[in-house]
Amino acid sequence: MKKLMLAMAAAIVVLDQVTKAYIVKNFMLHEGRPVIDGFFDITYVLNPGAAFGFLGTLNEAYRKLFFIAVTILAIACVTYLLVKEKEMKLRLFSYTLVLAGAVGNFIDRLFVGKVVDFLLFYYKHWQWPAFNVADIAISTGIGLLLLDYIFIKRSTNENNA
Structure with missing residues (x-):
C-alpha cells in the first residue's frame, strides 16, 4: 500500500512540475488567458510567500531560508507520519497528498526562489489567490485529515465508549 502511495506522490509531483x-515557458509573468470568461483564467504569477502570499513581504533572503527550512521540517514530519501509519488508509492518502504538494512547492522554492501559481478563479471584483497542483494536493490532504479527525476519530471513540 505504501509503495502505491509513494508512486501516487511521485505522479503528483511530476504533474505539478x-x-x-508549461506555464513558465508559454506565458509571460502576470499574463492571463481566460478559460471560463468571468470565472477562471490561467494566469502566471510568482508567489514569494506561503498560502495567500503569507510572509510574502519578508526580506527575500530571510524568506527563502525560512520557507526552505520550514518545508524540510514539514516534509520530514509528514514522511514520519506516513511511515508510522499502519491502519488508516484515509490518513495514508492524506499524508501522501500533503507530502507530494510540499515537495512540489519545495522544488520551486529551491530553483525559482518563489512558487509558480497559475490557476485563478474570480467573480466580478472577488478573486481567489492563484494556486497550483501542489496547493490542490496540500489542501485536499489537510481537508481529508480534518474529516478523519472530526468524524472517524469521533465515531471510533463513541464505539469504544
Missing part, C-alpha cells in the same frame, strides 16, 4: 514548466 510539468504544469508549472
Whole structure:
C-alpha cells in the first residue's frame, strides 16, 4: 500500500512540475488567458510567500531560508507520519497528498526562489489567490485529515465508549 502511495506522490509531483514548466515557458509573468470568461483564467504569477502570499513581504533572503527550512521540517514530519501509519488508509492518502504538494512547492522554492501559481478563479471584483497542483494536493490532504479527525476519530471513540 505504501509503495502505491509513494508512486501516487511521485505522479503528483511530476504533474505539478510539468504544469508549472508549461506555464513558465508559454506565458509571460502576470499574463492571463481566460478559460471560463468571468470565472477562471490561467494566469502566471510568482508567489514569494506561503498560502495567500503569507510572509510574502519578508526580506527575500530571510524568506527563502525560512520557507526552505520550514518545508524540510514539514516534509520530514509528514514522511514520519506516513511511515508510522499502519491502519488508516484515509490518513495514508492524506499524508501522501500533503507530502507530494510540499515537495512540489519545495522544488520551486529551491530553483525559482518563489512558487509558480497559475490557476485563478474570480467573480466580478472577488478573486481567489492563484494556486497550483501542489496547493490542490496540500489542501485536499489537510481537508481529508480534518474529516478523519472530526468524524472517524469521533465515531471510533463513541464505539469504544
